[in-house]
Amino acid sequence: MQADLSPVIAATAQWLTRAFPATGGALASALCEVQARQAATVAAWLRYPTAMDAALLGLAGPGGSARLDWITGADAAPDEDEDAHAWRSWVDEVVASWAAGLLTDPDLAARAVAALAEGGHGTGSPAEFRRLVAPDAGDRGAAALLRHPDLLAPVAELHRPQLLDRLGPGHTLTA
Template sequence: MHADLSPVIAATAQWLTRAFPASGGALASALCEVQARQAVTVAAWLRYPTTMDAALLGMAGPGGSGRLDWVTGADAALGDDPDAYAWRTWVDEVVASWAACLLTDPELADRAVAALADGGHTTGVPAEFRRLLAPDASDRDAAVLLRHPDLLAPVVGLHQDQLLARLNPGRTLIA
């Protein structure tokens, strides 16, 4: 049983970087991947705040990238290759949506990282999310697609309300 979220974080970050690839060479790809991984890590830790939550996810599975692929149009490019689908089964749609929210809204990202103190994932582990919270010019240039609000809007819209409810417990959301 998986008591950690590493398979979900890896697959969901990979999905984001394939759906919204870096612009540039190898360094840009690495910078884009780090930003995606940091956003997905924060989102996953918020979504599954305890070891028990992570263990239950490991047993039940995250659901896969089917709807995300459909929303972004990536399903048409997958073809019939079964290997193209194997890692996608570990993509968590809600985590991808929450990560997209964090990548496109710096204030929300700040609030999300601050909320991590409520969970059990950061206990004893120094976590740094600089590339998510304060991207420099190289980071922004590398992840121009990954941080573009209009491009990520379909993914953001899937579960943004749940993230806002998680960060604002007890408050009524106004649309």
Template sequence: MHTDLSPLIAATAQWLTRAYPPCGGALSSVLCEVQARQAVTVAAWLRYPTAMDAALVGISGPGGAARLDWITGADASVAADADGQAWRTWVDEVVASWAACLLTDPELADRAVAALAEGDHTLRTRVDFRRLLAPDDADRRAAALLRHPDLLAPVAQLHQGQLLDVLDPGQALIA
């Protein structure tokens, strides 16, 4: 049982960096991966705020990447290269959608990181999400596709309403 969500975070970050690959060489690849991993970590911790939530998704599994692949048009290439793709079953569609929202909206990312203080994941550790919250020029160049609002819109829009509800409970009823 994984209460730290590490398989889900690793798989979902990997899906994002494959769907929206880095621009450049090895350093760009690392910078892009770090940004994806930070966004996915924040999203996963918001989606599964307690150790019990994390344990339950560890037992049931997050659902996989099939719908995300279809939305991004990657489903044909995935089917052709099905060997060694077991990690794809650990991709969480909602977490990927929320991470896409965070990568394309700095204000939303700030609010999401601030909201983590209410969950179990940050109780014992101080976590720095600088590459997500304050990317420098090298970060932006490396993750140009990963942070492009128009490219990520189909994924971000899938579950954006749920993320907004988590960050501002009850606001949907007023609007």
């Protein structure tokens, strides 16, 4: 796979961890970030399964975080320096929505990781995404807000039907 989705994955994971921050110190913050990054990676790989899909994303752009900020109430905070928040333009709303759904539904996360084996992004091995698929007590504690179904519901529900369609029976990802 030649297409680079890393800017979208990084920005979307950053948005998730800022909107639903870790509860605890530096270790909790790192564990929360890893879970957000794994969820955003799986979601991005499902959303853009081919190099052509990723290339089209590069041309059209991911859309930014404005609607997500509005839904979560983060748009009320004034931006001191617009350049410091340029990463927000790389947030993909669908990827964030799908990642939120994966973070709040372990069965859905397991189905999504299994579906990656069909695509061209990687093995989709559960071990590769252990903190997403099988978080331990420390992972869940660190990301209590990030994994809270009620808090993430407004984001997760935005594009849930498309995620379920993507993971539905008979649908395969092509590389």
